[in-house]
Each structure stands twice: as C-alpha cells, then as structure tokens.
Amino acid sequence: MLKYAVSLSGIMAAIWLLLSGQLTHAILVPLGVASVALTVYLAYRMRILDREGLPIHLLIPILKYLPWLLMEVVKANLVVARHIVLGRKSLSPRICRLDTTQETDLGRVFLANSITLTPGTVTVYVREKEVWFYALTEELEQGVLSGEMDRRVTRLEGEP
Numbered sequence: 286m287l288k289y290a291v292s293l294s295g296i297m298a299a300i301w302l303l304l305s306g307q308l309t310h311a312i313l314v315p316l317g318v319a320s321v322a323l324t325v326y327l328a329y330r331m332r333i334l335d336r337e338g339l340p341i342h343l344l345i346p347i348l349k350y351l352p353w354l355l356m357e358v359v360k361a362n363l364v365v366a367r368h369i370v371l372g373r374k375s376l377s378p379r380i381c382r383l384d385t386t387q388e389t390d391l392g393r394v395f396l397a398n399s400i401t402l403t404p405g406t407v408t409v410y411v412r413e414k415e416v417w418f419y420a421l422t423e424e425l426e427q428g429v430l431s432g433e434m435d436r437r438v439t440r441l442e443g444e445p
Contacts, residue, residue, distance in 0.1 A: 286329070286334060286335075289334045289335060289336075289338070289339045289341075290325050290329065290334060292339055292341050293324075293325050293328060293334065293339050294321055294322075294325050296339075297321045297324060297325070298317070298318075298321050301317045301320070301321065302317075305317065337389060337390060337391045340391055342443065343441065343443075346440070346441045346443065347441065349441075350437055350438075350441045353437060354399055354402065354403075357399075357403055357428070357434070358402060358403055358404065360428075361403045361404040361405050361406070361425060361428070362404050364404075364405060364422065364424055364425060365404045365405045365421065365425075368405075368421065368422060375422070376421055376422060377421075377422055377423050378419065378420070378421055378422075379419070379420055379423070379426055380409065380417060380418070380419055380420075381417070381418055381419075381420055381426050381429070381430065382415055382416075382417050383400075383415065383416045383417075383418065383429060383430060383432075383435065384414060384415055385414055385415060385416055385435055386414075386435055386436070386439045387435075387438060387439055387442055388439075388442065389442055391442065392438055392439065392441070392442035393411055393416070394411075395438045395441060395442070396416060396434065396435060396438045397411050397416055399434055399438060400416065400418050400429055400434065401418075403425075403428075403429075405420060405421040405422065405425040406418050406419065406420050406421070406425050406426075406428075406429055407419045
C-alpha cells in the first residue's frame, strides 16, 4: 500500500508542477502539497489505492503495446477512408460479440478502449468474459474478431 501511495504522490506532484510551473511561490506550493496529500488520503480511504487503481506495473508493457495499437489505428483509418470514397453502399454495419480472456477489470477496460480507439469500431457493452462492439464493415469486424487485440491486451495485463 505504501508503494502505491508514494507512487501516486510522486506522479501527482510531477503533474502539478508541470501544469502550474510554480516551484517557489509562497502560497501555491504549500497548497499543491496539501492537495496531493488530501487526494492520496482520499484514495486510501476509498480503498482504490491498489494495483488496478494505480497500474504502475504496466509502464513497460504499455510501451510495447502502444506502437502496435497505433499501427492498427492507421490501418483502420485507411479502411474507413476507402469506404468513404466508395460510398454508403460499401458499408455493412453490424453489432458483434467477442469472447475475451482478460482476468481483471483493468484488462477489460484496456480492450474496450482499444476497440473504440480503432476507427470504424465502437465498444457498446462489456461483460465478464465478452465485449459487444459495433463495426462499420465486415473487414473491421474480422480485424477485432481475429483475437490479436485480445491476446495482446491479455499479455499486457500480466498476472492479476
């Protein structure tokens, strides 16, 4: 618990310093310290100061995942652009169901957000072991249903 409190304090202090730019102001610095301390205390009292609430263990794996996700976004952008040029008749919108392998809520959130970030697809419903999403075309549907994104997010998630 102490590890997460210290990490959260450091991250929040760094963000506060970057956004305020104040390091010597006589009133703002103590107020910034007080706001960081109060926020960490409230997170502790709400029992959200844990592995999922502050996923510092994902810093390295996310650096491997984001370039892959960026490439998927670019590919999906090209597919959507092609269908814009081809016109409305080339679209075949559908609601699809994907069985998932994530063990944690954080993993399911990563998967749902990754689907939504990919152009032409939007997550509409998330359950324990499934995600429902909207796909603009069959090609985009098959891209998600291939399971590659699910596998990568499960790998990113690591041990629960």
